[in-house]
Amino acid sequence: VLASGATLKEFASNSTPSPEGRTAPNSDDAFQKLLLRVAAKAAGRADPTSLIQLFCAATREFFQVSGVYFWRRHAGDELVGEQADGKLAERFIGLRLLPQQSAVTAEAVRSRRTIFVNQLQSSPTFPAAHQFEARSLMAAPLVVFDEVIGAATFLHDSDEEFFNEDLAAKATILAGQLGSLLEATRLGEASREEHRRAEILAEVTHALHGTPDVAAVLEALADRLRILLRTRLVSILLRREGPFELRAVSAETPQLANSFRAGHDRQTIRFAADLAQRAVSAGETITISISSDQHSLGSMVSAGMLIAAPFRTTRTQGAILVYPRHEGTFTPEEKALVAAIAGLGAVAVAHAELCATAQAQAKELQQLLEISSELRSSGDLEHFLQAFVVRAADFLGFGRCFIALLEDGQFHVRYAVARGEARRLDTVYPEGIATRALRAKEAFWSDDLTQLAGANLEAIAQYHARQLLTVPLLGADEAVLGMFGVLDRLDGTGISQQDIRRARALAAQVSVVLEVAHNLHQSERHRRRAEALMQLAREIDGLLRLPDFARKFVERAIQLAGARAGAVALFQDGRFQTVVLHPQRTEDRALHHRFVQALSGFVAKRPEAIVSGSAAELLGPEVASSLNWADCVVVRLPGSNGELAGLLCLSGRTQPLSPEDRELFEAVAGHAAMALENARLFTRIEQANRHWLEIFDAITDFIVVHDETDKVLRVNRSLAAMIGVAPSELIGVNMRALLTLTNEGTLYSCPFCRAMGEDSDEFVHPALDRTYLVSTSRVHGASGENLQTIHVLKDITDRREAERRYRELFDNIQEGLFFSTPEGRFIEVNDALVAMLGYASREELLQVDIPTQVYFSPEQRQHHSEILAKDGHLRNFEATLRRKNGTPIYVLINAFGMYDSQGNLLQIRGLMLDVTGLHTYQSELQRERDFSGKILSNTQSLILVSDTAGLISYANRRWYEAGFEQRELLGRPLLELAAPGFVRALSDALQSTLSGGQVDNLELQIMRGNGHAGQFSVNLSPMRDEQDNINSIVVVMTDITDSADLRDKLVHAEKMAAVGQLVSGVAHEVNNPLTAILGFADLLMENPEVPETARKDLRVILLEAQRTKQIVQNLLSFARQMPPQRKPVQLNLILRRTIQLRSYDFNSHGVDVIEHLDEGLPDVIGDAHQLQQVFLNILNNAYDAVHEVGRPARIEITSMRAGEAVEVSFRDNGPGISHPGRIFEPFFTTKEVGKGTGLGLSICYGIVNEHGGEIRCHNNTDGQGATFIVRFPAAPNTASLSVAAGVNQP
């Protein structure tokens, strides 16, 4: 503990701890106040500097020293003087002290203990102390998180013996507190920058207290005892769970201490531990005779009587071993004293343990509370005092002994012993002569109380008291704490001066113990409150919603203040907005309202920070009774800038408002203010942060933040999206990874830092081939030390490209471009202008004077300038300029002026076109265009141009004459023009042309403008651009519908002629015999000679002959070529006649023909012969089809009305059609060669089409055969026409 060479201020157990002069200011009470004052300052959110200032000034005042100096520990363990108060303060600032230097403070930091050195004047060891003219010095390290952050040094420049253990203990506590508060403040500061305030507050709570100092206490104890008893060696051993361990050694010489500590011979320690165990087992102080070979310390320690005094706390067993003196043995008194001091040791250890526990970690709060409760019950003090009265009675030789404590102005007897039996009492010591003396801090004694004048005989009789000796228990501030008294000497002798002196000594001990206990109680209370405050702070700081905050706050405040009920009202925007009553009274809105009114009234009347009084007085009787509040404390919650932030009301407190309570409330108010401010601040930070994050992510430029090790800290969404991952996935990735993504071999870590290193602000992404403008800044992160690098990457590829294009355009455009000054100098020209004006280079042209050298006359330019000034631009302005060689050039000028913000012309920018040769070229072009146009317009062919996607981009005039509209052609797919069934062919032709082929004379049906298909001959040719790429297709179509019709007719006519000839030939040949048969049969019938039986046969012959005649006539009717007619016809009639034509074949081949003919079928306008031909063809087809398959052949013929149309269907059960889509194509046949021409259905198609109808076919869905469906438009006014139609039926 002590630096060698210095002298310890002696400990005197039977004297008051301090000289008279400075007792009052640095008393324990003052000490508590100082602690609270510093804590309140910190709670008030003082900055560290002012906190240290306060500390220096307050502790100087408290300790009454010449100077207090605050050191800050910096990197490399160097201490640097930061602040000071008092002597040579200005010299101290900036002073440097290395830990290895010989200095009291350095020693304190090294040992992490408070150290004091007196009588410095005689010690040359500390040069720095001499520098500051110190007579005595004390240094306390600031230990936080088990780490020294600084030190406080206390200096006295006149008193050689100023510092002592007591001051050292207080300095230790103060330094610990300052360290904690500084750390708390630092963390608090940091927390404003960090958003995780709650976590840090938790850490602050952890850091509230420094490392406990049990060892120091024990060392001091051992030292004092050794000096007191004048022995060479005192050791203290402690044990918790395991064996006894040496905790403190005080030896006459360092060598002795070292050999004891080093324990070269383990025997030494084991022997000591055995002695300790024996004392603990005995449960009382024992004396043991030891020899040097037992203690193994050789000649350094004498043989003789050793005192072993046990002590115990709730958790620790310990023993003080006082080794034999050189000369003389210990007296019983000395032995008793060791026992008493061992008790003190127990208290000290308990204290230290409590400190250790309290100062350990906040997470062990539960443990702390447990120990606090132990403390509150003063279990150890009780123990001690009870043991004390017993021992005191025994020591002094009195029959009874008691201790009374002065509480509420009365002496309450707490501990008493009668004839060796301890009793716990609580009786009031009767007032009388004795109490009066005691209050005057005087001892009182009497050998016969009854003889005293004014004695309280009743009390004397009650307690059977005769002899009485009482001494006052005086506290550190000389206040009377109580009394210590003994009754009736056992040996019956009178009370001696020695008795009085001994009683005083014992009383002093009790006083010390009481003081310590009180202090402990006080600091525990303070600590508990500090804990509660921190708890409060931590809880309410996490609550950023004000109602939550208010609710929690009021609950905590009530709890903290020991109140029954309370309320908090937060003042916002000029009124109380958030009001929370506890217990909750939410159901009563009116009460809330009246309460707020009462508070508003109160605020106006009472400006004090804390007001205590009756609720009726403060809030009005009505509100008070509604709330059922008798008393009330109103605490103002100050806002950050001093204005009112709210009120805290508390009611139902059991005790009157003490100054400590006021301090507590101030602290609470301070915390609330801080929390409120935090809540506001936090909300703002949150909002700002969120806002910032939104902006960060909304920015389309890429942003990446990395640390010094090139780890990505943050990227914005744009960058992450570019890479194709979520932003969070990139956090922690090395910047190199961004390059890895780009597949570039890497030498550098951050590609963007490299870009900066090469003095280029551009970064070209190697894979994406995009250019980024990198702007980089380096900042210190919120956590302080780390340098963060922020890169903002702006994609300037487009800008670069635009610039490049602009440059390219400017340089390569064939028009002359110029920027010129208003005065008439070119600033910038392109090569085209240089060439146009006949100069050799740009540089040469930039030298010319425009008005005189480019214009033929300055007036001409002046004229241009005026127009420019007037209109702001020149548009297609023709001018004649001068070339370098003097020849004129005709140009067209387009120019505009560039103006500054004041409207002054800065530049003229424009473009010149050489129009000298333009006119002739234009006319040539026009002629050519007209020529082509005329060809296109006048050709009879339909000409289209299609792009490579098959969309029509041009159609010549013939198309529009053919009934198309522009919107039906331009932009429409070419394939849409093809009639159904021809799309494929056209598509194939288009593809062939696109691959470079030429398609000629493709015959297709193309939809005409009127919606009907026409036969077209189509030529497709690819059209190529300069690079020989096909860029469009020219389609030339010629309508060959007429020639195709002609051809069809020819075919038909030829066929019909042949058929007609055949048929008529056959008919002719048949007719002759038929005529003869009929005629002769008629003649026979007329012949009367023919008998009736023969006539009957003849009739059969006639009938059959007539049937034959009908057949022949039908045949001839079919063969007869008739001109097409358009008359109403009845399809049913035509159907029946057609069926009849083939009925022989159907019957003879077992084809079942089923007719479903709708008798109400409307007429159709058409040619009966042609329609018959259609039906016949379909029937023939069906017949051929059903004939092919083995199953019973069936043809169903149905006629029906279908809306505005008439529909006839022929359903067969043949094999079906293999190519339903092609069946109507000409010459398409599935029949055997020679069996069909393939024209039949094609002719049908033509006929039906000519009738405005449609014909289609499909395979039956039931899998058998096919159905042909023919539809015709129904004729209007069918009913009236149908009669007339009959006339026309052949």
Next chain:
Amino acid sequence: MTTPAIQRSVMPPVLLIEDEPSIMALVSATLERNGYEVVCIESGADALRMLEKGQFLGVVSDMRTPGGVDGAQVHTWIAQHRPDLVDKVVIITGDYANEETVSTLRKIGAFYLEKPFRVQDLISAVEKTMGKAR
């Protein structure tokens, strides 16, 4: 059979131009049974030669006759050379499917019968053009 014989002497015969024996037989049989005398000839050309000098009640001609002269031509010749007989020509045709034939017949305005015809049709046609047999 006698009475008809006497009558035959006073009434000129009907010239029948027909190359088909069965029709020739039927027509002559029908006409004779109804009191007409019938001279039959197979060729149109031969018929014209007979018409130059012979007396006939009328002419019944097939449309298609061998010898380069068909029924229509016979009718045309008669209209030119024997106007007295032009209304007494009945042409038999089995060729009505032939549009040409039909239009020719319509053009010349001759009375015609389509094969196969009934006996009654023939009698009424002859009676209408040449009068009843006496």
